[in-house]
Amino acid sequence: MQLNANIPDGPIAGKWDDHKAHVKLVNPANKRKFKVLVVGTGLAGASAAATLAELGYDVHVLTFHDSPRRAHSIAAQGGINAAKNYQNDGDSIYRLFYDTVKGGDFRAREANVYRLAQVSVNIIDQCVAQGVPFAREYGGLLDNRSFGGAQVSRTFYAAGQTGQQLLIGAYQALMRMVGAGKAKLWAREEMLDLVLVDGHAKGVISRNLVTGAITRHAADAVLLCTGGYGNVFFLSTNAKNSNVTATYRAYKKGAAFGNPCYTQIHPTCIPVSGDHQSKLTLMSESLRNDGRIWVPKTKGDTRKPSEIPENERDYYLERKYPSFGNLSPRDIASRAAKQVCDEGRGVGPGGLGVYLDFADAIKRLGANVVKQRYGNLFEMYERITGENPYEVPMRIYPAVHYTMGGLWVDYNLMSNIPGLHVLGEANFSDHGANRLGASALMQGLADGYFVIPYTLGHYFASFPKMNITTDHPEFVKAEEEVKGKLNRLLNIKGKRSVLSFHRELGKIMWDYCGMARTKEGLEKALELIPKLREEFWQNVTIPGSGEELNQNLEHAGRVADFLEFAELMCYDAHHRNESCGGHFREEYQTEDGEALRNDEEYSYVAAWEYTGVGNKPILHKENLEFNEVKLAVRSYK
Amino acid sequence: MKLKLHIWRQKNAATSGKMTSYEMDNVSPDMSFLEMLDVLNEKIIERGEEPVAFEHDCREGICGSCGMMINGMAHGPEKLTTTCQLHMRKFNDGDEITIEPWRAEAFPVIKDLVVDRSSFDRIIASGGYVNVNTGGVPDANAIPIGKKVADYAFNAAACIGCGACVAACPNASAMLFTSAKISHLGSLPQGQVERMDRVINMVSTMDNEGFGGCTNHLECEAACPKGISAEYIAQMNRDMMKATFTVR
Numbered sequence: 001m002q003l004n005a006n007i008p009d010g011p012i013a014g015k016w017d018d019h020k021a022h023v024k025l026v027n028p029a030n031k032r033k034f035k036v037l038v039v040g041t042g043l044a045g046a047s048a049a050a051t052l053a054e055l056g057y058d059v060h061v062l063t064f065h066d067s068p069r070r071a072h073s074i075a076a077q078g079g080i081n082a083a084k085n086y087q088n089d090g091d092s093i094y095r096l097f098y099d100t101v102k103g104g105d106f107r108a109r110e111a112n113v114y115r116l117a118q119v120s121v122n123i124i125d126q127c128v129a130q131g132v133p134f135a136r137e138y139g140g141l142l143d144n145r146s147f148g149g150a151q152v153s154r155t156f157y158a159a160g161q162t163g164q165q166l167l168i169g170a171y172q173a174l175m176r177m178v179g180a181g182k183a184k185l186w187a188r189e190e191m192l193d194l195v196l197v198d199g200h201a202k203g204v205i206s207r208n209l210v211t212g213a214i215t216r217h218a219a220d221a222v223l224l225c226t227g228g229y230g231n232v233f234f235l236s237t238n239a240k241n242s243n244v245t246a247t248y249r250a251y252k253k254g255a256a257f258g259n260p261c262y263t264q265i266h267p268t269c270i271p272v273s274g275d276h277q278s279k280l281t282l283m284s285e286s287l288r289n290d291g292r293i294w295v296p297k298t299k300g301d302t303r304k305p306s307e308i309p310e311n312e313r314d315y316y317l318e319r320k321y322p323s324f325g326n327l328s329p330r331d332i333a334s335r336a337a338k339q340v341c342d343e344g345r346g347v348g349p350g351g352l353g354v355y356l357d358f359a360d361a362i363k364r365l366g367a368n369v370v371k372q373r374y375g376n377l378f379e380m381y382e383r384i385t386g387e388n389p390y391e392v393p394m395r396i397y398p399a400v401h402y403t404m405g406g407l408w409v410d411y412n413l414m415s416n417i418p419g420l421h422v423l424g425e426a427n428f429s430d431h432g433a434n435r436l437g438a439s440a441l442m443q444g445l446a447d448g449y450f451v452i453p454y455t456l457g458h459y460f461a462s463f464p465k466m467n468i469t470t471d472h473p474e475f476v477k478a479e480e481e482v483k484g485k486l487n488r489l490l491n492i493k494g495k496r497s498v499l500s501f502h503r504e505l506g507k508i509m510w511d512y513c514g515m516a517r518t519k520e521g522l523e524k525a526l527e528l529i530p531k532l533r534e535e536f537w538q539n540v541t542i543p544g545s546g547e548e549l550n551q552n553l554e555h556a557g558r559v560a561d562f563l564e565f566a567e568l569m570c571y572d573a574h575h576r577n578e579s580c581g582g583h584f585r586e587e588y589q590t591e592d593g594e595a596l597r598n599d600e601e602y603s604y605v606a607a608w609e610y611t612g613v614g615n616k617p618i619l620h621k622e623n624l625e626f627n628e629v630k631l632a633v634r635s636y637k
Numbered sequence: 638m639k640l641k642l643h644i645w646r647q648k649n650a651a652t653s654g655k656m657t658s659y660e661m662d663n664v665s666p667d668m669s670f671l672e673m674l675d676v677l678n679e680k681i682i683e684r685g686e687e688p689v690a691f692e693h694d695c696r697e698g699i700c701g702s703c704g705m706m707i708n709g710m711a712h713g714p715e716k717l718t719t720t721c722q723l724h725m726r727k728f729n730d731g732d733e734i735t736i737e738p739w740r741a742e743a744f745p746v747i748k749d750l751v752v753d754r755s756s757f758d759r760i761i762a763s764g765g766y767v768n769v770n771t772g773g774v775p776d777a778n779a780i781p782i783g784k785k786v787a788d789y790a791f792n793a794a795a796c797i798g799c800g801a802c803v804a805a806c807p808n809a810s811a812m813l814f815t816s817a818k819i820s821h822l823g824s825l826p827q828g829q830v831e832r833m834d835r836v837i838n839m840v841s842t843m844d845n846e847g848f849g850g851c852t853n854h855l856e857c858e859a860a861c862p863k864g865i866s867a868e869y870i871a872q873m874n875r876d877m878m879k880a881t882f883t884v885r
Contacts, residue, residue: 140781179762
């Protein structure tokens with residue numbers, strides 16, 4: 001396997017402009033002859049599909065949702081970063097670049113991150129021109145807020161619904177092209193395999209989720225914009241249908257999977273309330289500005305929080321990290337919560353929760369000020385838990401939120417399979433080992449609006465056009481494989497539901513490949529996962545047929561892929577003998593519990609090559625060079 | 638809690654459906670409504686029968702996928718709340734709950750509680766956008782927009798496209814949905830150029846899709862989980878009137 005990142009030469013600030021000036025182009029009259037398949041309609045997919053259709057390419061878009069507007073980008077709350085420096089507070093493209101590389105714990109590719117910072121300014125212009133209603137000042141100009149990991153205010157937002165407004169903007173741009181007949185929308189259509197012809201990605205096989213009809217789509221290029229894989233943990237803040245299938249099938253066809261172990265855990269989520277729990281809900285981290293985090297000092301203390309006197313409470317973040325206290329970074333706050341709960345001092349049902357207490361803030365600021373700052377979050381919390389946070393402390397617990405890993409791509413966003421491009425959270429991305437807040441929206445739209453429209457033409461102009469049709473033997477073979485797998489699933493007719501397998505897999509992953517990982521734990525997981533997978537293929541039950549809407553069959557296909565992918569994550573976490581960003585190995589930490597990187601040995605992207613189900617994948621390395629940013633230890637003292 | 642559920646079961650669009658009853662016990666008040674249905678479905682699967690199909694995704698009240706008539710109310714009894722955010726503590730031990738799909742000619746049933754809302758996409762495709770290509774646009778701060786206008790546009794843009802407004806309306810009208818988009822774009826400077834064409838195109842698509850007209854019941858506003866105001870319907874009507882008499 002050859003991994004060439006294709007980073008342009010020259011000084012970092014000029015790489016992208018220089019590259020754009022030299023990439024090959026496709027003549028406007030010829031663009032309509034190139035068919036592009038876009039899979040997924042989140043920020044990356046919808047923006048890419050709309051822009052490529054505007055340019056004149058023959059765009060076909062697949063989404064498994066009933067409408068492109070349902071994609072999970074819609075749920076992002078906080079905002080989108082851009083180096084506009086509208087606040088005159090010293091921001092610049094370089095600063096956004098620097099903050100992103102540092103926030104990623106020095107495990108991202110410099111050239112990509114610099115380009116991301118450069119195009120961030122165009123994104124805001126584009127969205128405003130589309131009518132995205134960002135928050136504004138009384139004078140009519142755009143408002144900004146500050147976000148974690150930055151010393152400037154560069155985050156644009158639309159109340160707590162920034163993702164929704166940006167996605168609807170991209171969705172409308174896409175529907176404009178659909179209405180004009182320039183893009184074809186395939187809704188309720190799930191990609192089940194990638195088709196390669198002579199080593200190039202030339203199409204996909206999909207299943208219509210209403211009729212069960214299998215369709216072969218031939219194209220000149222395929223764009224995967226299918227999001228992250230956080231649902232391998234079953235419980236996460238991801239939408240229920242988010243899955244790894246599209247990227248995992250591409251991996252099985254030879255695409256390298258980059259850094260699968262990098263997982264972001266968010267500290268302020270609403271805890272699990274019982275065995276029925278189906279997903280987790282995130283609350284804005286801003287709550288930690290005024291809330292104090294604590295647990296009882298003694299194990300198994302079941303008194304009401306109001307009955308526990310001050311001297312029997314452990315404000316453990318304030319105690320352990322006196323200078324940052326409750327505002328300690330995401331990973332540290334998350335791990336500290338896990339630790340006190342592991343000690344048996346957790347609160348709430350199941351003991352998996354810590355208090356986030358606003359009593360002092362209400363005393364200091366008054367209930368009205370607290371309401372102004374956090375009113376909508378308090379309401380959401382009450383709706384879900386039935387408890388009033390003005391009267392009793394909130395309970396919070398960390399949850400899986402975002403996955404930094406994904407398919408390996410070069411500077412042009414093309415994977416090691418020519419013609420297969422990967423955008424947004426689905427690629428191994430610009431975030432290194434940890435993503436800063438308000439950067440996911442930026443990356444999705446950067447890839448779709450401003451990167452792929454330039455780099456895709458370069459692929460088309462660099463290789464002879466193949467003009468593949470769907471009667472090619474590779475399509476016949478791929479369709480047979482897809483149908484065979486669906487039939488196999490339907491014919492197991494065992495005793496256990498798909499959901500029960502997914503829950504069990506999630507627990508294994510959370511226990512052994514979650515917030516804190518150990519060599520032994522990961523080895524244990526690598527024993528348990530194949531056993532569970534074997535049981536799945538013998539004992540799962542899926543009612544109904546494949547020729548109708550069958551949500552259990554859809555779920556089964558996704559869980560089958562998670563059951564293989566989970567092993568890949570564990571192999572990656574096991575091999576990386578260091579802690580960095582979202583990957584924390586208990587063996588590698590400083591005395592203060594900080595992640596201890598090993599730059600000498602692990603300053604590379606781990607890109608894994610598939611070798612068969614249950615076999616250890618082959619590791620390939622893309623060494624990361626840092627010429628602009630000096631490697632340093634993150635300090636929060 | 639113990640509950641008795643009456644759920645609309647329909648195999649597909651071609652067959653007719655009927656209500657089927659299910660007994661539930663041990664329902665935790667902390668469950669969301671959809672988690673309660675998850676538990677029911679696990680029981681149904683255990684019995685070797687087909688589970689109830691319903692749509693859902695984010696379960697945070699923002700994607701607009703979920704939606705069902707609960708005791709005749711779109712998204713159930715709690716104000717400003719989608720079905721996924723409704724929790725069982727809003728019900729009582731021994732309650733009987735009737736669960737049906739959205740019912741409207743323009744939202745044909747696909748299976749059980751799942752309906753086809755692609756008519757909404759076609760309304761947007763007919764004009765619910767600003768006609769700008771990617772690139773070559775002015776700086777984001779080139780046109781100041783007063784906070785009042787920005788907030789008005791934002792409140793309209795908060796629509797999640799769930800279809801509760803249509804389901805709640807006795808005429809199965811999509812005027813709240815359509816007017817929210819028309820008001821969002823029509824109130825902003827960026828949307829002025831095409832304002833008149835937009836309202837005519839979107840309203841005619843809405844009519845052709847089989848949605849009814851508004852007769853001021855305001856059920857839509859009451860059912861909307863995002864609190865979209867029926868004022869936007871008045872705005873759309875004013876724009877429509879103006880567009881009809883404007884030389885375009």
